[in-house]
Amino acid sequence: MRIVAIEEHFAPRDLLARRQPVLGDLGPLADRLDDVGAGRLADMDRHGISFQVLSSTPPNPETADEARMWNDRLAELVAQHPDRFGGFASLATPDPASLPGELERAVTTLGFRGAIVHGHAHGRFLDHPDYWPLFEAAEALAVPLYLHPTPPTPAVFDAYFSGLAPDVARVLSTSGWGWHAETGLHALRLIASGTFDRFPHLTVVLGHMGENVPFSLARAEDTLGRVATSLRRSISQYFTENFYITTSAYFTLPPFLCALMVVGADRIIFSVDYPFSENGPGRAFLDALPVSAEDRDKIAHGNVDRLLRLGD
Numbered sequence: 001m002r003i004v005a006i007e008e009h010f011a012p013r014d015l016l017a018r019r020q021p022v023l024g025d026l027g028p029l030a031d032r033l034d035d036v037g038a039g040r041l042a043d044m045d046r047h048g049i050s051f052q053v054l055s056s057t058p059p060n061p062e063t064a065d066e067a068r069m070w071n072d073r074l075a076e077l078v079a080q081h082p083d084r085f086g087g088f089a090s091l092a093t094p095d096p097a098s099l100p101g102e103l104e105r106a107v108t109t110l111g112f113r114g115a116i117v118h119g120h121a122h123g124r125f126l127d128h129p130d131y132w133p134l135f136e137a138a139e140a141l142a143v144p145l146y147l148h149p150t151p152p153t154p155a156v157f158d159a160y161f162s163g164l165a166p167d168v169a170r171v172l173s174t175s176g177w178g179w180h181a182e183t184g185l186h187a188l189r190l191i192a193s194g195t196f197d198r199f200p201h202l203t204v205v206l207g208h209m210g211e212n213v214p215f216s217l218a219r220a221e222d223t224l225g226r227v228a229t230s231l232r233r234s235i236s237q238y239f240t241e242n243f244y245i246t247t248s249a250y251f252t253l254p255p256f257l258c259a260l261m262v263v264g265a266d267r268i269i270f271s272v273d274y275p276f277s278e279n280g281p282g283r284a285f286l287d288a289l290p291v292s293a294e295d296r297d298k299i300a301h302g303n304v305d306r307l308l309r310l311g312d
Helices: 013-023 028-033 040-045 064-080 096-108 129-143 154-161 165-174 178-192 213-227 235-242 255-263 278-286 292-308
Strands: 004-009 051-055 085-087 115-118 147-150 204-206 243-246
Touching: 004 147, 004 292, 013 028, 040 085, 051 064, 051 292, 064 085, 064 096, 096 129, 096 292, 147 178, 154 178, 165 178, 178 204, 178 213, 178 235, 178 278, 213 235, 213 255, 235 243, 235 255, 243 255, 278 292
Parallel strands: 004 051, 051 085, 115 147, 147 204, 204 243
Antiparallel strands: none
């Protein structure tokens, strides 16, 4: 079975060093992020992962030049194994004016399949009008934006995570809860602000089984839907028509069943979140899903082959 994973990270050591103050000491993970060669390919082969779409680690690049460096480096790595790797562009969201041009370059010149956006830009979310040209470019190029978490702003961290042991606060603010909740909020902001009325063909991908949104979508529909009266569609329609979700790092059945019931098998894409999560548990989870062979194929590769035009 062909298996494509699309939230899979890379970070060359010299570029990762620029993000060290935000990410902290990654230990052995730094070696695996740096390896887009023999070690990564061996692990993919061991677990039957056919293809990875690679993207940078958070946060977003600060400048257009930094984004260009990440994208040029990724293009070089993909070119060494084009049958096994593809790319999502990195974008300097603190510099909105640079985004359309860099996305177009990454797609048309470097051959990337879309872009990853690591959450807010120093507290500014993508529903801000400054990002409308990015959405226009994504629509014109027919490529998705992968909305990925990033650490909270200092103000948010202080308000919600202070007073805890440092390691507990750090994890609770990120992978333990905080950045999933914030990314789900980011997705709902895009809906509530009318972004998808202005850009009806914009496609956004959410990892981590939908960043908590599937579980709470009916509640948002019932309450937010009452006051967002200018929207042309329902909250649920935007989520099920303009979003895809991936399985990255969520390898237990209850959240999958919730997502399956809410968005359906046509909107779920397999991902691992390598190397922060392991290929082995991800593959075992895919194999054990209580779905038909047809739906398993959709999740494993069919949906993403169509979305990213991987056969082109």
